[in-house]
Amino acid sequence: DAGVIQSPRHEVTEMGQEVTLRCKPISGHNSLFWYRQTMMRGLELLIYFNNNVPIDDSGMPEDRFSAKMPNASFSTLKIQPSEPRDSAVYFCASTGQSGNTIYFGEGSWLTVV
């Protein structure tokens, strides 16, 4: 199993630019999570999808952030426009029907300058 695959692994962008992070969950998993991790705030849950439908987006910081899951094998997290305070590691994770275990990707390291 390839695990949860995220891209890009690292991105450096200028303030104001659009950033798109991508995630491919584990095949057969029906729940997908986006997390953000910073030193100050730790690991925060941003949004949670179940069967491609957003269930809880209360963790999305503001309108600049949006997430989509057009099908069971792909999700995107978009930041537009990006700001320096968005610099963080963004993790995608997925879990199956039983919901017993979350599997994380290796993260996308975002730096906004």
Next chain:
Amino acid sequence: DAKTTQPTSMDCAEGRAANLPCNHSTISGNEYVYWYRQIHSQGPQYIIHGLKNNETNEMASLIITEDRKSSTLILPHATLRDTAVYYCIVPSYNTGNQFYFGTGTSLTVIP
């Protein structure tokens, strides 16, 4: 989500057992206790989970008190590679199975 409380940091000598405590006094009867760990620069990794019985796997043992208000993760023979942040989580299935991570316990294994 059932609130969990963990010590901020702990040290453990290499080769000794590391015992990481977690309080979850508001846990409901059908909620599991999960443990994850995060090694620097990597995504969190699943360790073990349990409902009310003690559990053991190749990585660790999980001891849950009879009243289920607290648990202890045991790494029987800690190695330097076990240095990580350990998270105790009780996901609430009533609100959709979200896994909220707190601040965890930063475990340092000392040579």
